[in-house]
Structures are given as C-alpha cells and as structure tokens.
Amino acid sequence: MNRQRRKYLIYFIVCLLLTIAITPRLLTLIGFPKQFQIIQGHQQLLNINFPFDVYIRTHHNKKITINGQEVDRDYFKVNLGQPLAIKSMALGKVNLEFNLFGIIPIRKAVVNVIPQVKVYPGGQSIGVILKSKGVVVVKESYVLGADNKKYYPAKMAGIEVGDKIVAINSQEVKGKESLAKLINYYGSRQKELKIKIKREGNVIYKEIKPKKNKFGRYMIGLYIDDGTTGVGTLSFYDPYSKRYGALGHMITDPNSRSRITISEGKIVQAKISGIHQGSSGIPGEKLGTFFNNQDIIGRIEKNSRFGIYGRLTGSLNNRFFPEPIPVATALQVKEGPAKIYTVVHGGEIEEFDVRIERVFKQYQPKEKGLIIKITDYDLLKRTGGIIQGMSGSPIVQNGRLVGAVTHVFIDDSARGYGVLAEWMVKTAGVVKTHMARRLGN
Incomplete structure (x- = not known):
C-alpha cells in the first residue's frame, strides 16, 4: 500500500513539474500576452482560448474588473477558455498575476490603461521631401x-x-x-x-x-545623394498637438535600402495627375506633382518603421470626417468590411470599400498588422488595386481608425498589408500627449 501511494505521489510530482515547465511556454504559443492596452472606461474582451481555470490577483490599488468582478490582492477564479471582459476607470499600468490551481504562477501580464484617443483620419496626398544626415554613395566615378x-x-x-x-x-x-x-x-x-x-x-x-x-x-570620384522625394498619403492628425502620421512604413535609401536618418524634412500638398495601373507582378503608382517650397503643411521629425511623423504647420480637412474619431486598439480590430480614404485624381479625397481579411494578433508594435483586399469595383477599375503612393491611406472600421495601407502583394495587386493605427499614434506621441492632458500635466 505504501509502495502504491509512493507511486501515485511520484506521478503527481512529475505531472506537477511538467505543468510548471510547460504551461508558460504553452501560454506564449497560444497568444497569452505579457502586456496589452485597453481604453479607460471601455470594456475589452481578451480571448486566450486556454481551457483551464486560473486564479488572478493584483497588488495595485487601481480599480480594474474582470468579468464584472474587481481584482484585488486576493485570488479569484476565471476560466481562460472563455473571453475575459476587462475594464478599468483608472489610467496607468496594472500588473496582473495568473496562477494555475492557485499555487503555480504561470504568467504576469501588464495592462496599460490609456485614454480614448481621437484623431482626424487623413487621406490627403502629400509630397514627401527628406534630406538625410550625411550623403550616400550611389555610384563610383x-x-x-x-x-x-x-x-x-x-x-x-x-x-x-x-x-x-x-x-x-x-x-x-x-x-x-x-x-x-x-x-x-x-x-x-x-x-x-x-x-x-x-x-x-x-x-x-x-x-x-x-x-x-x-x-x-x-x-x-563619386556620385552621391543626400535625400529623397516622393508621393504618399497622410494617415491621421491630432487636433490638439498637431502631430501627424503618414505612409505607415519606413523611408529607405533606394540604393542601400537602409533607413534614411533625417537632417530635415517636410510634407507639402500634392496633386495626383495620373495613375499607372497595377497588375499581377507589377505594382502600379500614383503620378503626383508638388513643389519643394510651396504649400508646406508640416515638418518631418521622425522616420520610423511605422512611417513618418512630425507636426503640421498648415490646416487640413477631410469632408468625410468633420469631427475626430476614436483610434482602435489592436484588440478592437476585426475581420470584415471597412473603408479606406485616398486621392486618385487631383486633390479630392475619396472613400472606397475594402475587406479586412486577417488581423494578426499583436500585443507589441509590429509592422504587418492586417491584410486587406480592395473590394470596390470603381477603385479596382481606376488603379488595378493597391498602388505606390497609396501607402498611408487610413483604414476605418465601425467608426474607428484601425490602420493604414502599407504594402501591396506583388502577385495580387488587390490585396496588401496594413499597419495597426494603435502603433502609429503611439509612435507619433499622440497617446502620451492625451495621457498628459487627462492627468493635468
């Protein structure tokens, strides 16, 4: 009998040790985030799809509720096989602890509670003029x-x-x-x-x-270059700080493919004079015109992997959005119909139908956040799909800014990637500005 008990005890200990070792890795694989953002006062559903009961607690005094129950220093049980409904009225960070069986620590997660940020979607065509720090060798002579x-x-x-x-x-x-x-x-x-x-x-x-x-x-004996120019699309701007984001992707040197470090830069108003249609294997492009020192609407301060950022110096408008709209968090973006806003002729912003085919689960900033497909017959007829110069075109879903167009699929010009708006407004410094305003700093 003692031998049998020892046998069961050994089995139990082995299983316990395996659970302790495997569970954190398993949680990582299934997408249990180490940190994520929610909007102050808004309930957010978090899907873990881990079919076990776990116990949650926090050491913070900031009020946060999960499934309607306030989280405090005492553990309470939830089932991760069901969505977690998370809500907080307090700004800032909340650290959560998750335990299996109430005794095995399996995950610590940070919840960043941010204010509801509202911005104006862009869609305007812009001329981008960048001057780099230093010069790049483009050819031997x-x-x-x-x-x-x-x-x-x-x-x-x-x-x-x-x-x-x-x-x-x-x-x-x-x-x-x-x-x-x-x-x-x-x-x-x-x-x-x-x-x-x-x-x-x-x-x-x-x-x-x-x-x-x-x-x-x-x-x-060298040919050199000290910058670049091109046509793109404004993604959004903040009415309070005048900070903006555009393009949705980094500007690189065409010769070295490395990031251009900015010495100075500006964005100017651009007009679209024509379209080179895209087709499978050959991306199309907008043909834009602009002048270096005329119609300057902003300065470029940052060239990042999520686009270019700076402050507006001129006024802008988008007839589709007389008021700013909320920016979606990564958890609020869903597969389904959406709209993009861009200029195809002249300077007039137009609205077109797209479908978000896939949303990548992201809790940390990454470039490729979603896949879209152009479903608007008129846009497909006029451009052939996503084309160069369309980068930065805002994507709006359910009244929220969810992202911006970034890249076209070479083998299917109707489809392409987008970056999530959450990462763009964060990179622009807009979230920080709104947080300071709400806290009275």
Whole structure:
C-alpha cells in the first residue's frame, strides 16, 4: 500500500513539474500576452482560448474588473477558455498575476490603461521631401585630371556603393554641397581627408587624397545623394498637438535600402495627375506633382518603421470626417468590411470599400498588422488595386481608425498589408500627449 501511494505521489510530482515547465511556454504559443492596452472606461474582451481555470490577483490599488468582478490582492477564479471582459476607470499600468490551481504562477501580464484617443483620419496626398544626415554613395566615378587621365581616389581608398559619408576630418557632412566644399577646401590645402563612413551598421574610416580635375576643382570620384522625394498619403492628425502620421512604413535609401536618418524634412500638398495601373507582378503608382517650397503643411521629425511623423504647420480637412474619431486598439480590430480614404485624381479625397481579411494578433508594435483586399469595383477599375503612393491611406472600421495601407502583394495587386493605427499614434506621441492632458500635466 505504501509502495502504491509512493507511486501515485511520484506521478503527481512529475505531472506537477511538467505543468510548471510547460504551461508558460504553452501560454506564449497560444497568444497569452505579457502586456496589452485597453481604453479607460471601455470594456475589452481578451480571448486566450486556454481551457483551464486560473486564479488572478493584483497588488495595485487601481480599480480594474474582470468579468464584472474587481481584482484585488486576493485570488479569484476565471476560466481562460472563455473571453475575459476587462475594464478599468483608472489610467496607468496594472500588473496582473495568473496562477494555475492557485499555487503555480504561470504568467504576469501588464495592462496599460490609456485614454480614448481621437484623431482626424487623413487621406490627403502629400509630397514627401527628406534630406538625410550625411550623403550616400550611389555610384563610383572618376576624376578627369588636367592631363586628361582618369583617377579613382574613392575607389582606391575602398569606398563602396551604399556607404554613408557622415564626416570629413571631424566636420559633419550635411549634404551634397557640404561634401563638395569640404573636399575642395582640404584638397586645395594639400591635406588628406579622413572620412567617417557608416557601412551596414558599422562605423569605419578611410583616408583619401583629393585629386584636382581639369577645371581646377578637387574631387574624389563619386556620385552621391543626400535625400529623397516622393508621393504618399497622410494617415491621421491630432487636433490638439498637431502631430501627424503618414505612409505607415519606413523611408529607405533606394540604393542601400537602409533607413534614411533625417537632417530635415517636410510634407507639402500634392496633386495626383495620373495613375499607372497595377497588375499581377507589377505594382502600379500614383503620378503626383508638388513643389519643394510651396504649400508646406508640416515638418518631418521622425522616420520610423511605422512611417513618418512630425507636426503640421498648415490646416487640413477631410469632408468625410468633420469631427475626430476614436483610434482602435489592436484588440478592437476585426475581420470584415471597412473603408479606406485616398486621392486618385487631383486633390479630392475619396472613400472606397475594402475587406479586412486577417488581423494578426499583436500585443507589441509590429509592422504587418492586417491584410486587406480592395473590394470596390470603381477603385479596382481606376488603379488595378493597391498602388505606390497609396501607402498611408487610413483604414476605418465601425467608426474607428484601425490602420493604414502599407504594402501591396506583388502577385495580387488587390490585396496588401496594413499597419495597426494603435502603433502609429503611439509612435507619433499622440497617446502620451492625451495621457498628459487627462492627468493635468
């Protein structure tokens, strides 16, 4: 009998240890978040789909309810096989502890309670003008000397296409003109150049002696670029802080494919003069016109993986939205019909039907948050689907801003990716601004 009891006890201990070891990993696999956001005063359903009873408690004094019951320092039981209805009236962070059988800690989760943020959806076509910090090498060249011979100072020094030149002899390179002046200045004084370069995330140095060309100017034999321009779409703007977000994706250097670090940048009003239709395998594009120093509507302060951000300096309007609308959290976005807003001709914003085919479960910021399909016959007829220049077009569902269009599927131009609006407004600093306003800071 004792032997039988020992046997059962060993089985129990082994099962208990396996449960302790496996459960946290299993919860991660099924999408049990370590942290997530809910809106103050709004009930949010969280689906875990873990068919076990667990016990929950918190050490915070901030009031938060789950399934209508207030969470405090004492454990209470819930079944994770059913959705958890979570609500809090207090702003800030709440730490929750989840225990299995009331004795095995399996997860700690942070609930970020944020104010309801309301913004104006965009849809306006914008010209994007970026000037980078430093210059990027786009092509090797040569210096034609006074003797009509070709010289290759940069190539001989080991400078490569894609390198970013950020300084010469400890002086910052601010652009193409800045680089040319520094090269000529030190070359005319017979001084070597110690060039600071960023290459694939690493900083390296190269030494070059400039060569005088046949016109008497010192050069090193490179084609360079110091920025980029293009057409995109504004995603949203905050009426209080004037902060905006656009594009929904990072602007990269077309040659090195690396992120452009901004020296200065601006967005201007753009007009769409034509469309190159997209088709399977070939993305289409908007043909836009804008002027560098006219109709400036904002400054660019940040170029991130979720788009470009800054502050508006001019006024905007969208006839479809006379008032700002709520921004959806990641948990509020659902599969189903939605609308996008974009310009296809001239400067007029139009509304088109889409379907959100898939929402990726995200509790941390990630670029690809959803998949959409254009279902509007008129838009498909005019553009062939999602095209370049449409990036940033706001996606609205059930009266909420849920995301922005980012990329087209190369093999199916009617479908593409979108980024969740929650991450965009957070990156823009809008959530922080609204939190400070609500707390009176």
